[in-house]
Amino acid sequence: MIGMAHVHDKDLPKGLKKTIIMRTRLIHAADIHLGYLQYGLDERAIDFTRALEHLITETIQTDCQCLLIAGDFFHNRSIDSQTLYSATKLLERLREAGIPVVVIEGNHDKAYRSEGYSWLSYLNQMEYIRLLSFNFSDEGIQLSPFDDKTRSGSYTDIAGTGIRIYGLPWVGAQTRNIMSAVSDYLRKVRADEERQGVRFRILMMHTGVDGEDPRLKGLPAGNDFRVLKDLVNYIALGHVHKPYTYDGYIYNPGSLETVNIEEAKEKRGYYQIDVQTDTAAAAPEYSAELIITPKRPFLQLSYIVDGVQSQEELLEDFTRFLRRHKQEFAQTEEKPVAHIYLRGNLAFDRTAFNMKQLYESVTIYKPLHIIIHDNTDSAEAIDLPEDDTRSSIQSMEKDIFYQMALSDARFANAAEQWSQIMQNLKQHSLNGDPAEAICDWFIEEYQRVGQSDQG
Numbered sequence: 366m367i368g369m370a371h372v373h374d375k376d377l378p379k380g381l382k383k384t385i386i387m388r389t390r391l392i393h394a395a396d397i398h399l400g401y402l403q404y405g406l407d408e409r410a411i412d413f414t415r416a417l418e419h420l421i422t423e424t425i426q427t428d429c430q431c432l433l434i435a436g437d438f439f440h441n442r443s444i445d446s447q448t449l450y451s452a453t454k455l456l457e458r459l460r461e462a463g464i465p466v467v468v469i470e471g472n473h474d475k476a477y478r479s480e481g482y483s484w485l486s487y488l489n490q491m492e493y494i495r496l497l498s499f500n501f502s503d504e505g506i507q508l509s510p511f512d513d514k515t516r517s518g519s520y521t522d523i524a525g526t527g528i529r530i531y532g533l534p535w536v537g538a539q540t541r542n543i544m545s546a547v548s549d550y551l552r553k554v555r556a557d558e559e560r561q562g563v564r565f566r567i568l569m570m571h572t573g574v575d576g577e578d579p580r581l582k583g584l585p586a587g588n589d590f591r592v593l594k595d596l597v598n599y600i601a602l603g604h605v606h607k608p609y610t611y612d613g614y615i616y617n618p619g620s621l622e623t624v625n626i627e628e629a630k631e632k633r634g635y636y637q638i639d640v641q642t643d644t645a646a647a648a649p650e651y652s653a654e655l656i657i658t659p660k661r662p663f664l665q666l667s668y669i670v671d672g673v674q675s676q677e678e679l680l681e682d683f684t685r686f687l688r689r690h691k692q693e694f695a696q697t698e699e700k701p702v703a704h705i706y707l708r709g710n711l712a713f714d715r716t717a718f719n720m721k722q723l724y725e726s727v728t729i730y731k732p733l734h735i736i737i738h739d740n741t742d743s744a745e746a747i748d749l750p751e752d753d754t755r756s757s758i759q760s761m762e763k764d765i766f767y768q769m770a771l772s773d774a775r776f777a778n779a780a781e782q783w784s785q786i787m788q789n790l791k792q793h794s795l796n797g798d799p800a801e802a803i804c805d806w807f808i809e810e811y812q813r814v815g816q817s818d819q820g
């Protein structure tokens with residue numbers, strides 16, 4: 366498989382010179398997290414397997430020549446037999462189809478000991494995947510071609526296409542150093558690469574651009590990637606679970622299934638890359654399209670407890686709230702995972718607050734799983750101080766809001782209520798409540814005042 370059947374212009378019959386166009390399709394995915402028993406549910410582990418199965422089916426059906434997986438193939442360092450069975454069973458389909466799978470280790474795939482043997486090493490030895498890595502020596506970083514016998518190496522070529530794929534495992538805090546060492550190395554071997562017919566270079570890494578996910582700290586900054594810019598055509602990233610592109614040649618597809626609730630609203634999938642290595646063109650062209658894949662639906666709802674005076678009232682109002690969102694539980698073919706966020710100020714004694722009853726009221730809508738987050742404040746905690754300046758500013762503000770509502774025909778009929786809503790809106794925003802929560806709350810207020818208006 367290694368070695369290049371590169372077509373030189375002089376080998377082509379006259380007239381055919383500029384008409385030979387070679388198109389190669391690759392798929393770039395990452396963060397499969399196979400074997401994740403999310404919420405302790407078998408159904409969720411099955412969902413992660415199903416996501417990999419979908420990816421593999423599409424890889425075969427779209428005439429793809431190579432599948433790249435940029436780290437976090439498995440969710441855990443130690444996997445159970447069921448997960449290994451799913452992995453080998455599915456990868457077997459690609460082996461039969463003759464489609465190579467090129468993989469790098471993510472932080473979730475690492476062996477326990479630094480010199481240890483990971484489950485990805487096992488898949489590599491069993492020839493299901495090509496696991497790319499690198500060596501350090503006295504001369505610095507060493508990138509060698511992947512050897513089918515020793516099952517090791519830092520790059521692999523797709524024979525006859527001029528495409529070379531480099532891969533670096535997750536190295537944590539060493540990422541920046543490794544990036545600049547790789548940059549030095551690639552600059553040094555540039556002429557050799559070209560002699561070998563390499564036209565298009567892909568570099569796989571399990572890291573991200575700092576700032577793309579605020580929860581992930583210590584990632585390289587966008588500027589740190591610049592050392593690679595002229596040396597590779599496409600950087601295939603994994604690690605950050607939402608999709609993004611950077612600087613026109615860095616791509617991150619995000620996780621296939623939902624690992625954290627924070628990524629649930631992102632449209633994620635894999636990149637389908639079409640590389641065109643035309644013998645006449647100076648530089649090869651390519652396109653990368655993000656293909657969104659199916660996933661378990663996640664439902665996120667916000668319920669504002671403001672104004673509810675007792676547990677009984679809360680339960681009644683919460684039940685009404687669920688009834689209003691009934692469609693959202695039922696609209697998907699599959700049972701959703703529901704996250705409900707309680708927000709606002711709880712106006713009664715917290716010891717009387719009974720979460721269990723709220724959980725019970727949701728079960729009639731039959732989600733796959735339900736989590737209720739109590740993000741409420743106690744009313745006492747936000748009582749404004751009886752300060753003259755403060756209260757006079759508040760009454761002035763309310764007066765201004767009242768005048769604003771009065772001067773607009775849409776709001777004039779209920780100007781008093783609207784001025785109160787505007788004040789609350791401002792308070793929610795000052796509290797730092799999430800935009801969706803404020804929006805949900807506002808829609809409810811809008812409907813409430815609108816209805817009282819009508820009737």
Ligand SMILES: [Mn+2]
Pocket residue numbers: 396437471473604605
């Ligand atoms: Mn991951």
